Amino acid sequence: MSARALINVPKTAKRGEVIEIRTLISHIMETGFRHGTNGQSIPRDIITSLTVRYNGEEIFSTLLYPAIAANPFVTFSTVATESGTLTFTWEGDNGFSVTEEAKIVVA
Amino acid sequence: MNDLNLTRRGVLLAASGIAAGAALPAPARANTPGQMEAAIRSVAGQAKIQKGKVTLDLPPLVENGNTVSMSVTVDSPMTRENHVRAIHVFNEKNPQPNVITVRLGPRAGKAHVATRIRLADTQKVIAIAEMSDGSFWSDTQEVIVTLAACLEDPTI
Numbered sequence: 001m002s003a004r005a006l007i008n009v010p011k012t013a014k015r016g017e018v019i020e021i022r023t024l025i026s027h028i029m030e031t032g033f034r035h036g037t038n039g040q041s042i043p044r045d046i047i048t049s050l051t052v053r054y055n056g057e058e059i060f061s062t063l064l065y066p067a068i069a070a071n072p073f074v075t076f077s078t079v080a081t082e083s084g085t086l087t088f089t090w091e092g093d094n095g096f097s098v099t100e101e102a103k104i105v106v107a
Numbered sequence: 108m109n110d111l112n113l114t115r116r117g118v119l120l121a122a123s124g125i126a127a128g129a130a131l132p133a134p135a136r137a138n139t140p141g142q143m144e145a146a147i148r149s150v151a152g153q154a155k156i157q158k159g160k161v162t163l164d165l166p167p168l169v170e171n172g173n174t175v176s177m178s179v180t181v182d183s184p185m186t187r188e189n190h191v192r193a194i195h196v197f198n199e200k201n202p203q204p205n206v207i208t209v210r211l212g213p214r215a216g217k218a219h220v221a222t223r224i225r226l227a228d229t230q231k232v233i234a235i236a237e238m239s240d241g242s243f244w245s246d247t248q249e250v251i252v253t254l255a256a257c258l259e260d261p262t263i
């Protein structure tokens with residue numbers, strides 16, 4: 001399953017600066033608590049986690065539950081320590097897994 | 108009428124009872140404050156949860172419970188010795204008490220997270236911060252929801 005992910009990371013930052021990172025991924029986040037028109041319950045299909053690594057080191061992780069709205073949007077911050085790559089991994093039900101990268105230059 | 112013990116009020120009450128009974132299995136079951144308390148205890152153990160340090164930002168009145176902007180900020184210097192280890196958000200009346208769990212560390216620089224959540228009913232939402240010294244702090248917000256999430260049949 002392909003999912004569109006949007007990541008907003010500043011391209012450049014000063015060393016030690018606190019930067020804000022915004023992420024958005026397309027996903028229905030089906031709660032598993034709803035019933036279809038035939039009365040059958042619709043099985044749960046959600047993203048359960050987002051993990052962010054900065055040059056391989058984990059800096060942020062979150063567990064998501066059905067109470068997160070469709071197309072999960074998560075904003076957090078981190079300290080720009082060095083130039084490199086941020087890796088974002090979303091995982092979820094039915095083997096859902098998406099990994100995206102963003103580069104940052106720290107002066 | 109009275110001989111048969113069949114008053115207009117009685118008939119209406121019985122009819123409404125049947126209607127309510129028939130409607131019961133369909134909607135998602137809301138969790139109870141007891142379940143929320145149990146979920147909170149599963150992360151905090153027996154630790155005392157103090158009010159303060161945490162700011163939970165939610166609109167007081169929500170028109171559409173399917174997407175509600177929420178942000179949590181914790182007053183912390185975020186140093187190696189004194190930082191926020193985790194932020195947990197719970198709700199009172201969705202089918203499940205958990206909303207989100209966030210793990211942070213000194214590298215976050217600032218203890219601030221934002222996301223969009225679902226609310227199934229007018230209810231209380233509570234954010235709990237777990238600090239590096241093992242203490243717990245919280246903030247609670249009451250949200251009024253006019254159109255609830257999760258309860259409508261999807262249009263397939």
